[in-house]
Amino acid sequence: MSAPKTFEPKIFRPEDDGPDRPRRGLDDESLRTQTTIYRDDLLAGQTMLITGAGSGMGKAAAYLAARLGAQVAICGRDPDKLDTTVKLVREETGSEVLAVPTNIRDPEAVEALIDKVHGHFGGIDTIVNNAGGQFPQDAIDFSRKGWLAVIDTNLNGTWWMMQEAAKRWREIGKPGNIINIVANVERGMPQAAHTCAARAGVIYLSKTLATEWSRWNIRVNCIGPGVIETEGFRMYPEEALARFHKANPMKMRGNAWDVAEAIAYLSSPAARFINGDLLIIDGGQAQWGVIWPAGMPDYFSEDGAA
Numbered sequence: 001m002s003a004p005k006t007f008e009p010k011i012f013r014p015e016d017d018g019p020d021r022p023r024r025g026l027d028d029e030s031l032r033t034q035t036t037i038y039r040d041d042l043l044a045g046q047t048m049l050i051t052g053a054g055s056g057m058g059k060a061a062a063y064l065a066a067r068l069g070a071q072v073a074i075c076g077r078d079p080d081k082l083d084t085t086v087k088l089v090r091e092e093t094g095s096e097v098l099a100v101p102t103n104i105r106d107p108e109a110v111e112a113l114i115d116k117v118h119g120h121f122g123g124i125d126t127i128v129n130n131a132g133g134q135f136p137q138d139a140i141d142f143s144r145k146g147w148l149a150v151i152d153t154n155l156n157g158t159w160w161m162m163q164e165a166a167k168r169w170r171e172i173g174k175p176g177n178i179i180n181i182v183a184n185v186e187r188g189m190p191q192a193a194h195t196c197a198a199r200a201g202v203i204y205l206s207k208t209l210a211t212e213w214s215r216w217n218i219r220v221n222c223i224g225p226g227v228i229e230t231e232g233f234r235m236y237p238e239e240a241l242a243r244f245h246k247a248n249p250m251k252m253r254g255n256a257w258d259v260a261e262a263i264a265y266l267s268s269p270a271a272r273f274i275n276g277d278l279l280i281i282d283g284g285q286a287q288w289g290v291i292w293p294a295g296m297p298d299y300f301s302e303d304g305a306a
């Protein structure tokens with residue numbers, strides 16, 4: 001049976017995510033079996049700090065970076081999630097990941113995180129600002145607290161990370177590399193206006209910093225994922241998920257490995273001349289469709305009100 005074209009927009013809360021729903025994204029077993037085009041020591045000698053790495057794309061990126069020889073530090077709010085990444089990397093590579101539970105919304109905690117990673121590994125070469133998220137809802141119904149939560153996480157949190165890392169790189173006279181995971185916001189995103197605003201902010205912040213900070217040899221780039229199936233899909237109702245693949249002309253969902261490999265590329269010497277750019281990984285979504293993660297109001301359907 002095909003998914004309905006429209007359904008009543010509704011608020012979906014994490015508590016609606018029951019045990020009967022399928023788990024989404026690449027589990028540890030799938031991650032272990034992923035292959036890569038990169039040579040084994042591509043990132044040897046590098047230290048990478050990846051935020052939001054207890055699940056999804058951040059976890060895949062941390063695992064791939066460790067496999068390619070990088071020293072890896074990770075953060076996220078939930079220590080149990082971070083432990084799953086530490087364990088996976090240890091079992092598969094024998095390397096120890098440094099896990100520092102941190103809320104990126106807290107600038108002092110971010111400062112302490114950057115200190116800790118520098119102290120532990122003697123420096124940082126690349127930071128990947130991947131932590132983030134939102135909830136699908138019609139913008140007119142956003143609560144003030146909900147708006148602030150999304151802006152604070154995705155825009156302010158990313159900024160605190162960038163500024164603290166750059167201050168340290170300037171102080172010690174070492175080059176730096178920043179990769180910000182944003183979203184595909186080119187056509188706007190119905191029912192994700194808060195994240196659209198925050199991600200557009202990060203993209204243009206990054207383009208600006210790529211110029212300002214080039215004098216300290218700090219590069220700043222963004223990756224814009226389209227529909228990437230991860231644990232984060234729990235925030236979306238099944239009716240919406242059934243249509244997510246239609247957001248792009250390839251009619252498929254990407255996975256966390258697609259993004260992890262792009263992160264590895266931008267962390268490698270091959271990307272030394274890439275600065276201020278936005279790499280979109282979306283199967284062509286930018287030129288294609290718009291999806292309504294909380295349900296398309298009838299007004300927008302083919303036979304809706306003129």
Ligand SMILES: CCCCCCCCCCC/C=C/C(=O)SCCNC(=O)CCNC(=O)[C@H](O)C(C)(C)COP(=O)(O)OP(=O)(O)OC[C@H]1O[C@@H](n2cnc3c(N)ncnc32)[C@H](O)[C@@H]1OP(=O)(O)O
Pocket residue numbers: 011012013014132133134135136137143144145146147149150153183189190191192195226227228230231232233235244247291292293
């Ligand atoms: C990226 C584009 C989205 C759709 C565009 C179309 C393309 C679709 C395809 C892409 C789909 C996937 C996109 C992903 O990014 S999935 C991966 C990311 N992971 C997540 O988004 C899950 C995690 N999300 C969150 O953690 C939260 O959204 C949030 C950022 C808000 C976290 O904040 P906080 O920890 O403070 O959370 P709280 O629970 O305390 O909430 C604070 C207030 O926010 C409001 N709120 C929260 N959830 C909802 C909801 N489901 N519906 C409505 N309002 C919500 C609310 O006011 C909260 O306060 P109260 O609890 O006191 O009411």
Ligand SMILES: NC(=O)C1=CN([C@@H]2O[C@H](COP(=O)(O)OP(=O)(O)OC[C@H]3O[C@@H](n4cnc5c(N)ncnc54)[C@H](OP(=O)(O)O)[C@@H]3O)[C@@H](O)[C@H]2O)C=CC1
Pocket residue numbers: 051052053054055056057058075076077078079081102103104105130131132133134153157181182183184224225226227228229230231232233
């Ligand atoms: N999946 C998709 O289709 C798309 C995803 N994105 C973005 O890509 C990034 C990765 O998403 P994905 O892997 O799918 O989702 P996940 O939900 O699996 O990962 C997001 C991670 O961010 C962490 N996080 C959230 N808030 C904070 C915070 N305040 N401080 C520290 N860590 C935090 C979460 O851990 P914890 O809760 O423990 O803090 C979680 O591990 C996110 O920014 C997401 O919004 C963008 C476009 C599409």
